[in-house]
Amino acid sequence: MMTADVSAAKVAAxxxxxxxxxxxxxxxxxxLIHSLARRILVNPEDAREATQEILIQILTKLSTFRNESAFSTWAYQVAVRYLIAAKKHRDRNLGLTFEMFAADLETGLISDPPEAPDQALLLNELRISCTMAMLLCLSLDLRLAYVLGDVFELDHLEASKILELTPATFRKRLSRARASVEAFTSRHCGLVASEAKCRCPRRLPAAIKGGRIQAGxxxxxxxxxxxYAQTxxxxxxxxDDLKTFKLQRSVPxxxxxxxxxxxxxxxxxxEL
Structure with missing residues (x-):
């Protein structure tokens, strides 16, 4: 994710x-902040609330910015500190694991499913929802490293600064997260692995029945x-080793x- 940073003069003003x-x-x-909140929290309402609170913090803390980094780096730091510290969002954590997620994906699959109205739209929603939810199986520290490093493609020095880690620690976390996500998708995602049981068309009826995906x-x-078809x-x-990367990068x-x-x-x- 490329960022167009504001000038130091603009921030000073x-x-x-x-x-x-x-x-x-x-x-x-x-x-940038909303996109980060969406990828880390996944739930749209949680992300909306977090985005508003983070942006207000950026406003109230603006005087503490010392121009020692790009402004976007500092803003990401404010966001990460909030996401780590926000108890109300941690309390809603589902405690999802890759094993639990795999079992859920393989429940209710239909070999020859009927085509639903708005099939293309529903498949795309399912594909993106599943791709985002997959990252909830990572611990928060690994999820942050993965999103900043692989999804947003930030420079490792910048990402380590945002997370307030040494570059070596950041690289270790990113490597662990990447290995976990790639191992999961290579076994369970039909978009990545032809032998995987779960495929979006087979999964769609169960997702609709469970209320996870809704037409319109x-x-x-x-x-x-x-x-979906283009993706x-x-x-x-x-x-093969780029398929997982392509899948995660295909989320808007x-x-x-x-x-x-x-x-x-x-x-x-x-006064407005």
């Missing part, structure tokens, strides 16, 4: 009370630029919701 500069500084990280509601795939073709086209970057943007603008401009 915002720290000195320039409202327009403050809005531009905030705008530069809103989508696509919270995870609404911003996706790739359809499958792209994954098929790469060599979720933009910050407009209502959160407006709420923050009202904080900046109470």
């Amino acid at each position: 915002a720290q000195n009370g320039d409202r327009k500069a403050l809005e531009e500084v905030l705008s530069s990280v809103e989508d 509601t696509y919270p995870n795939s609404a911003e996706s630029r790739m359809e 499958r073709r792209q994954i098929d086209a790469v060599v 970057s979720h933009a910050c919701p407009d209502d959160i943007r407006m709420r923050l603008r009202r904080i900046l401009s109470p």
Whole structure:
């Protein structure tokens, strides 16, 4: 994930009370923060709440930014500290493991499923929801390393700074997370492994029946630029050790919701 950082002069102006500069500084990280919250927390409402609270923290802590790193790096640090410390989100952690997730994926599979209305949209939602949920099987420290290092493709020095780790520790965490995700997908995901039992069309009826996927509601795939069939073709086209990477990178970057943007603008401009 590439970031367009604001200039040091713009941040300094915002720290000195320039409202327009403050809005531009905030705008530069809103989508980054929401995308991080979505990949770490997965649940859309949890991510919305976390995004708003993190952005408010960025506003209130802005005076502490010392221009010792890129502004986006500092903003990510604020976000990571919040995500690690937020007890209310930890308490909702499902305690999911790769073994539990594999068993769930293989429950209720149908060999020759009927085609549902909006089949293409539903398959894409299922594909993205499953790809995101898979990362909940990682511990939070490994999940953060994996998302920053492999999903967002941040430079390892920047990622280690964000996580406040030594580069060597970050690389170890990333390696462990990557190995776990690749091992799981190579055994259980039909998009990556032709011999895997679970395939999105076979899984879709059970996902609909269980209420995990609903026609007309696509919270995870609404911003996706790739359809299920296109994603499958792209994954098929790469060599085996890149298939998991391609699958995780095919999840869209979720933009910050407009209502959160407006709420923050009202904080900046109470007269609006």
